Amino acid sequence: MDAKIACRSVWKLYGRDPEGFLAAHGGAPPDDAIEADGYIPAVRHASLEVFPGEILVIMGLSGSGKSTLVRCLSRLIEPTAGEVLFDGQDLLKIPARELIEIRRHKMGMVFQHFALLPHRTVLQNVAFPLEVQGVDRATRENRALEIIELVGLKGRERYYPRELSGGQQQRVGIARSLAVEPDVWFLDEPFSALDPLIRREMQDEFLRLQTMLQKTIAFITHDFDEAIRLADRIAIMNEGRIVQIGTPEELVTRPTDDYVANFTRDVAREKLLTIASVMEAPTDGQPLSDSVVRRTDRVADVARMIVTSEVPLRVADDDDRIVGVVSRTRILDVLFSRESGAGG
Amino acid sequence: MAEAAVPSGELAVRRWVAGSGQSGLRVAAFLLAPFVFVLLLGPWLPDWLRAVPEAWSAPFVGWINVIVGVLRTEEIFGLLTFRDMSRAIANLIDYPLDFVEAILVAGFSDSVPGLPWIAVTGLAIVLGWYLQGRQLGIIAGVCFAYMAIFGKWELSMVTLSVVLVAAPVAGAIGVALGILAYKRRWFETLLWPVLNVMQALPHFSYMIPVAIFIGIGHKAGTIATIIFAFPVMARLTILGLKGVSPEVREAGIMAGCTGRQMLWKVELPAARPTLMVGVNQVIMLCLAMVVLASFVGAKGLGHDLLNRLRSLWIGQALEIGVVIVFMAIILDRLSQAWARKEPEHMREGPFHVRHPFLTAGAAVVAVSYILAAFIPALQLWPKSLSITTAPMWDALIDYIIVYAFDYLELIKATLLVHVLIPMRDLYLLLPWSALLVFAVTLGWYYGGWKVAGIQALFALYLAFAGFWERTLITAYMVSFAVIVCVIFGSIVGIWAASGPRRTKIVELILDTFQTFPSFIYLIPAIMLFNVNDFAAIMAIVIYATIPTTRLTIFGLRTVPHDIVEAAITSGCTPRQVLWKVRMPLAFPAIMLGINQTIMYALFMVVIAAFIGTTDLGQEIFRSKADNNAGKSLVVGLCVACMGLIADQLINAWARERRKVLGLA
Ligand SMILES: Nc1ncnc2c1ncn2[C@@H]1O[C@H](COP(=O)(O)OP(=O)(O)OP(=O)(O)O)[C@@H](O)[C@H]1O
C-alpha cells in the first residue's frame, strides 16, 4: 500500500544560514558541528510514512521536535532539506496556489490551544475554511451544522469561543478541521490543555469519529497512555531524531534504546501485550491444559484463566492451529515484574 | 545583547565593572567617571568644547528653509508647486469637515438645520447605553447637556467635528502604514525610527510647517491634528499584528487563506484588542491637538480658550477648560467602552428587535427634529438662558489671591532664589562634551555600540544645532520639574499601592486626569502664579506627575505574590518588605514611569512657552510668529533629541534590570 503522506530525510535547522551549513556538510552534519556553529536542530534526518486510514502518533519530550516535524508535513514550516510526499507528490516543489488548494480540500489541523477566531461564533468558526474557499453561505452553514452535531455541540452554534469550556472549544477546533472533509488530519497535542477527565472523554470521542471517518492521521502527544489508546503505530522522537517507529507492543517489548524504554516503563503491559509476545515453543511430552487461548488475545483478558491453571495452555492462531504454549510463570512475569521485558 | 557577540576585551571590562562586592556603586562610579572628569575639566576646556561657536553650528535652519522655499515656489514638472499640491490635498479635508460640522451644528442651509442639541445629546445617551450600559449613557447625556446649557454648544460641536474627521483619517493612515510595515520588513526598518522621532516631537513642531504649506486656518489645524495622531496608530497596528498568536495564524493558513484573506479575516480581527487601544489613543491625541491647534487657527473650544488666556480672563478660561475636560472624559469613556465591547448575539425578530439601538437612535433624531421645530430652545439653547460659571471661578480666584497670595509669592520667591536660579546657572555651565561623554558611556554599557552611536548622534545634534543655551535652560526646567514629579508621584504611588481601595480611587483619578488635553494644565498654573517661569514649571509638574504615580502603583502591585510572602515569612516588617523587596522589584517599572514623565515634561515645556519662558519652547513659539518653518523643526528636533536620549537610556537600563531580576 502506498503512503498517504510521507517524509524522507527531512531536516529543519534554525540559525544563520541553515541551507549553506547543511550543504557544507554534505547534507548530514555531525552533532558537534551543529552545536559548535550555534544551530538549533529542531528536526534531524526524519523519515516516516503514514498509510491511508492509519493513526500515527508522534511522541517525545518537550522540545524534541514533534510540532516542527508535523508542521513540515503540512508545510506550515519549510524544511531545510528533504522531501515531503503527499499522495506521491512532493509538497516542497508544488506552486503556492496548488498548495492552497491542497490545504483547502485535503488537509485539516487541530491545535493545542484551539486557535479559534475570537470574533466569530461557533458556526462561523466551523464554516470558516469553507468561507475562505468561497462556498456560498447556505451550503457552508448547513455543512457546518452537520459537523457541529457530529462533535456534540448542537445547540451552541451561536456561542462565541469565550463562552465555551476548554473541551467544548477543542470540539469546535475539531469540527473546523473536519469541515472540508480532509483526507489527512494533523493534530498537535489536541487534548493536552484539557484536564484528565475531559481528556479521556475527548479521546473516546476521537476514536468514535475515526471509526466513522477513516482519516489518515498524524497525532502528536507527549502522554504515552494517550498514545497507546489511539495509535496504530507510534513514532518516538528525541532531540529532533525519530528513534523508533512501531506498534505500541513493539515499543514495549523491543525498545531500541533507554530513551524509548523510559517512555514505556510505567505502561500496564498486560493490557497492551498479546499472548503472541509471551508464548513459548511447545516442548515434547509437556503436560498441557485442555484450554486454548488465541495468540491475538490481550494478556489482561486471559490472565486469570492461565494463572489458575496448573499446567501451560495451548495457543492457537486464527486458523485454529496450535502455534505455542503459555505458562503461568510467563504471565506472572508480565503482571509483576514490569521492569524486565516480557519478551525476554 | 548576546554575550557571544561581544569581543573579549569589552567582556573583560564589563566583568570587571560588574565584579563582586558593592557592584551597584562600582557600576555607577564607572559610568559617571568620564562625565565627572570632563565636567571638572570644564574651566580648562577650549571654548568650542563647551559651547559650539555660532560660526561652527550646522546651518540646519537655513537648509530646511531653503528646502521649504523650494517646495513653496518651485514647480514640479512645470505644473504645480509642492505647496499647491499640499493645499489641493488639504482642500479635500474640507468636504468631510464641512459635512460633519453641518450635521452637528451649522446646518446645510437655512432650511435644513443641523441636529438639535437634544438630538445629539440623545444620540450620545443611546451610544453610551449601547456600548456599555445605562450608566455610561447617563454620563454621556449629562456631559453633552452641560455643553448646551452652559452656552458652549457651538464651540464644542466645532471641536467635536474636527475630532470626528481627524481621528478616522489618522486611524486609517496609521493602520495602512502598520499593515505595510508588517508585510514588508524593509518598510518596518524604515518606519520605526520615523515613528520614534515623530512621537517625541512636541505638538508645535507639526504646526508651523503645516501652516506654511496649507496656510493658517481651521483646515491647517485639522491636518496638523491628523499628522500628530497617526504615528501611535501605526505603532499599535504593527504591535497588534505581530502579537497574533502563531497558532491562530497557522489555523488560517491551514484553512487555505490567501494572503489577503489572512489579513482581513484572521490577523486584523485577532489583533482587535490592540487596535482598539490605538483607536482610543488616536481620539484622545486628536482632542489634545485640536485644542492646541488653535494657535494655527483651528476654531472651536481651543480658540476661545487661547483668547481668554491671552487676555488673562481666567474665570472664562476655566469655564472653557471644564467643557474641554468633559469632552475628554466622554470621548475617552465611549472609546474605551467600544474597545471592551464583545460581539453580541443578535436576537431573532423584526428590525427593531434585532437592532434596538439603531431604532432608538433614529427615533431620537426624528422626535428631536419635530420637537425642535416647535420649541426653538431645543434646537439651540438660547444665550439668555445659558448659565455661566465664570463669575464663580473669578470669585474663587479672588479669594485665593486675597488669602493665599502672600504664601504663594513666598513659595515662589524662595524657590526661585534658592533653588531654581542657582540650578539654572549650574546647568548653563554644562559643556556639551560632558553630555556627549555621559550619553555614550551609558549607552554603551547598557545597550552596546549601536546604542552608544545613536546616543552620540543625538548629543552631537544638540550641540551643533545652534540652540545649546536654550537646550540647557529647557533641561534645567525639565529636570527640576521631573525631580518634583518623581518625589511627589512616588509618594502618592506608594500610598495608593498600599490598599486595593486606595489603588482603585487613585487610578480612577489618574485615568481621568490623563485624558485631559495638556493645554488645560496651564490654566491652574496661571491662576495661581501668574505668567512666568515658575508657573510654567508648576504646569509641567501637575501634568507630568501622572505617569510616575501610575507606574509606581503598577510596579508595586505586580510584584510577584510569592516573593512578598517569602519576605513576610522570613520576618520582614512591613517597612522592610516595602523598601527591601517591593521597591527594588518595582524599580524598573517606576523608571519607565519616570521616562514617560520626562516625555510629558518636554511636551509641556514647549506648550508652557505660551506663558513666557526662555527655553526652546519660546524659540518654537517665536518661529511661529515669523513663520520660520526651519527653525521650528530644528528646535522641535532638539526637544525630541533630549527626549530620545532619556528614552533610549532608560529603556536599555530597564531591559537589563528586568533581566537581572528575572521579571522579563
Ligand atoms: N522559530 C524557531 N526558532 C528557533 N528555534 C526553534 C523555533 N521553533 C522551534 N525551535 C526549537 O526547535 C526545537 C523543537 O521544537 P518543537 O516545537 O518542534 O518541539 P515539540 O516537540 O513540539 O515540543 P512541545 O512538546 O513543547 O510542543 C525546540 O528546541 C525549539 O526551541
Ligand SMILES: [Mg+2]
Ligand atoms: Mg509542540
